[in-house]
Amino acid sequence: MEKDNFAATEAEDLLHGICDPKIKDNKFCRLNETPKPSVPRPTLLVILSLSIILSVTIALIDVGDRTRQKLGLRHHKIAGRKLVPLVSFNDPKTVINKENQEQPNFQVYNAATQTNGAIASKYPQSQQLLAPTTLSASLGIADEGAKSKQSIELSGYADLWDPLLEYDIPVFWHIAKAGGSTIKDIMGSCHRFIMATEAGSFEGHANDTILAVVNIGGNPANGIEPSKFVNVDTLHLPGIEKAKRLGLAQSGLADVIVIRHLFEAEEMFNSQHRGRLFAIFRHPIDRAISMYNYLKHANWEPTYSPKLAQMSLMEYAESNRAEYNWLTRALSGAKFRNVTEIHLQAAMDVVRRKFLVGLLTKKDETMERIEKFFEWKYKVNPKNQEICRENLLAKGANANTQKGEQALPGTPAYDALYSLNELDIRLFKYIETLFDEQAYLFQSKKDGYRLDGATCCKCTDPPECPSPNMIPVSQLQSATLHKNSIDELAVKGVQQISVTSLPIHGEDLSRYVDSWDPLADSDIPVFWHIPKAGGSLLKNIMGACYRLVLASAAGIKEGHASDTELGIVKIGGDPANGIEPS
Numbered sequence: 001m002e003k004d005n006f007a008a009t010e011a012e013d014l015l016h017g018i019c020d021p022k023i024k025d026n027k028f029c030r031l032n033e034t035p036k037p038s039v040p041r042p043t044l045l046v047i048l049s050l051s052i053i054l055s056v057t058i059a060l061i062d063v064g065d066r067t068r069q070k071l072g073l074r075h076h077k078i079a080g081r082k083l084v085p086l087v088s089f090n091d092p093k094t095v096i097n098k099e100n101q102e103q104p105n106f107q108v109y110n111a112a113t114q115t116n117g118a119i120a121s122k123y124p125q126s127q128q129l130l131a132p133t134t135l136s137a138s139l140g141i142a143d144e145g146a147k148s149k150q151s152i153e154l155s156g157y158a159d160l161w162d163p164l165l166e167y168d169i170p171v172f173w174h175i176a177k178a179g180g181s182t183i184k185d186i187m188g189s190c191h192r193f194i195m196a197t198e199a200g201s202f203e204g205h206a207n208d209t210i211l212a213v214v215n216i217g218g219n220p221a222n223g224i225e226p227s228k229f230v231n232v233d234t235l236h237l238p239g240i241e242k243a244k245r246l247g248l249a250q251s252g253l254a255d256v257i258v259i260r261h262l263f264e265a266e267e268m269f270n271s272q273h274r275g276r277l278f279a280i281f282r283h284p285i286d287r288a289i290s291m292y293n294y295l296k297h298a299n300w301e302p303t304y305s306p307k308l309a310q311m312s313l314m315e316y317a318e319s320n321r322a323e324y325n326w327l328t329r330a331l332s333g334a335k336f337r338n339v340t341e342i343h344l345q346a347a348m349d350v351v352r353r354k355f356l357v358g359l360l361t362k363k364d365e366t367m368e369r370i371e372k373f374f375e376w377k378y379k380v381n382p383k384n385q386e387i388c389r390e391n392l393l394a395k396g397a398n399a400n401t402q403k404g405e406q407a408l409p410g411t412p413a414y415d416a417l418y419s420l421n422e423l424d425i426r427l428f429k430y431i432e433t434l435f436d437e438q439a440y441l442f443q444s445k446k447d448g449y450r451l452d453g454a455t456c457c458k459c460t461d462p463p464e465c466p467s468p469n470m471i472p473v474s475q476l477q478s479a480t481l482h483k484n485s486i487d488e489l490a491v492k493g494v495q496q497i498s499v500t501s502l503p504i505h506g507e508d509l510s511r512y513v514d515s516w517d518p519l520a521d522s523d524i525p526v527f528w529h530i531p532k533a534g535g536s537l538l539k540n541i542m543g544a545c546y547r548l549v550l551a552s553a554a555g556i557k558e559g560h561a562s563d564t565e566l567g568i569v570k571i572g573g574d575p576a577n578g579i580e581p582s
Contacts, residue, residue: 152333152346154262156269157277157354160438164276169249170256170374171265171275174235175327177290178282179360181398184258186367188227190388191450192380193255196248200229201239208232211246213253230254240264249273263333278373280358280366281327281431284424285407285417288323292316293404313405317416328423344423348430356441357434364393369438372445378454380465386451543582554582 158168172187174180188195194213202216208231218226230253232246233239240261248254249269257275259265269275282290295301296309308321316322328339331347351357356373358366367389370376378385407413418425446452457465513523527542529535542548554571556563573581 152263152350154266154350154354155271156266156275158274159353160356162274164374165274167252167273168276169254169269169273171277172256172258173262173277173279173355174258174260175279175281175287177287177294179280179363179396182363182392182396183280183358183367183370185397186389186392187256190385190392191255191376191378192228192385194228194230194253195256195258196230196232196234196243196254197258198233198235198239199227200231201233205231206233211248211251211253234258234265234268235260237261237264240268244268249275262330276356276374277354278356278358278370280360280363281428282360284327284421284428285414288317288417288421289313289405289407291323295321296404312413313407314413314416317413317420322417322420324420325423326421328427331427339423341423344427347427351427351431352434355434357431357438359432359435362435367393368447368449369442372442372449375449377450377452379457381456381458382451382454550582 157171158165172180172184174184184195184197187193199216200214203214205214205216208214212231213228214231215226216229218224230248230251232243232248234243234248234257240259243249244267248257250273257265257268262277266275292313295303295305296311298304299309305321308316308319311319311321324337325339325343328334328343328347329337331350332339332343333346334343356369358369360366405413407417457463512526513520527535527539529539539550539552543550549568555569557571558569560569560571570581573579
């Protein structure tokens with residue numbers, strides 16, 4: 001198997017502004033040389049220096065663009081994602097304390113200066129937040145001051161150090177075989193959160209056309225309550241498109257959204273409804289071995305292959321089925337298999353800015369941090385919820401029942417997996433550093449935060465737990481319903497209305513008149529055709545009986561799909577039998 005050469009190419013050095021004497025004719029080495037004008041005139045020297053700087057700047061821009069395109073880094077013209085200059089490690093959020101370099105790699109800044117005035121913050125104005133500073137030089141990261149680095153913005157996700165706002169939504173990036181199922185089950189089964197994940201499309205809900213909270217699973221005969229999900233699949237690309245179209249983030253239905261496709265899912269969010277990313281990570285080789293042992297026996301998975309089931313771990317590592325620097329590619333948005341140092345740096349920047357990180361080796365502490373960060377407390381039945389949490393942390397969820405083949409450091413299989421995941425291993429070491437540094441975010445909160453001030457809605461008789469997909473009419477925050485409609489509901493004694501019956505926030509359907517508005521001469525009848533509901537009969541009556549000119553799917557038939565101007569056309573009919581066209 002051909003091994004990738006991770007040494008920086010000249011193009012990469014140009015992108016990072018590095019002078020490497022081993023590279024022949026390196027432009028940055030030439031830039032650093034002292035010019036030797038033949039005539040020692042100050043004016044000539046200045047002009048020559050400016051000319052050299054301008055030439056190198058133009059070359060940097062051109063080489064940087066070509067290098068990013070060659071390496072498959074996502075570009076806003078290709079993938080709709082804006083590339084911005086990498087956050088300077090000396091900007092206001094990440095100022096290094098010049099007076100005391102021994103301080104930890106976190107600095108405190110006032111959240112009040114970062115708060116969007118249009119949205120109320122959950123935190124008081126005096127709340128202090130922490131922002132990370134430098135990438136560790138020991139991990140092989142290039143010069144922090146290089147101005148030509150590029151960073152993927154991912155503006156739909158809040159930065160870790162941004163204040164937690166009212167409409168921010170926890171987003172769990174689920175990494176396979178890294179302990180994510182345990183965290184997910186704790187959130188759903190123990191905290192009793194309404195989850196948006198693939199389970200929301202089960203039991204006949206894959207074709208739902210409006211958002212709703214649905215009950216999935218459970219066994220009432222054995223006293224097992226069903227779990228509550230929003231009826232969209234946020235793990236797979238078609239479901240993400242559906243969630244975006246229906247306004248999942250704006251609906252406020254989900255307590256937590258679970259994703260796998262980091263970049264595609266980002267498009268579900270906006271500046272008023274931001275995603276807050278968190279994830280649990282595992283050493284890449286341990287995860288690769290666990291994945292191999294899982295796929296070898298998981299005949300219920302769509303990706304199950306009998307051929308893989310017969311492979312040894314070494315054969316798996318040498319096949320094209322083994323993951324190759326998956327974490328680096330997923331976090332950098334790389335479109336191609338081969339990734340380099342540039343992708344690693346982009347991935348480190350994304351995880352540094354956007355993620356609350358957890359570690360499988362510190363699963364209990366990770367769960368504590370997540371609960372503290374999002375200020376989660378038990379609200380249903382704290383005693384039972386805590387038992388549920390303890391059991392899942394102790395036993396895990398979706399764990400491999402068959403441990404299978406393992407590989408120790410120094411063995412051929414381990415070395416083969418290592419060569420496939422060198423960048424991921426460096427990235428994981430950096431994530432471990434971030435985990436240690438992010439401890440400063442939680443200094444003010446005690447362990448067991450979930451129990452401090454917990455409430456029990458099931459402890460009353462009758463229970464007073466709110467219906468998850470209903471909200472008080474008095475608290476409607478959207479102007480999408482006509483005020484008269486809200487007043488009428490209140491007069492009729494209606495206290496609650498289904499969230500799913502409301503248009504999503506920000507879309508008032510103002511191009512349609514209200515049903516009580518007077519009919520104007522310029523108003524146009526619009527028939528919403530619902531399949532298998534009698535719509536075809538009404539449509540045929542309007543067209544064939546009333547002889548109305550219709551705008552419908554039939555208008556592009558018989559060669560009219562490519563028409564460039566509007567016109568009335570005749571479609572169908574059978575003149576021989578006296579049937580006129582429509």
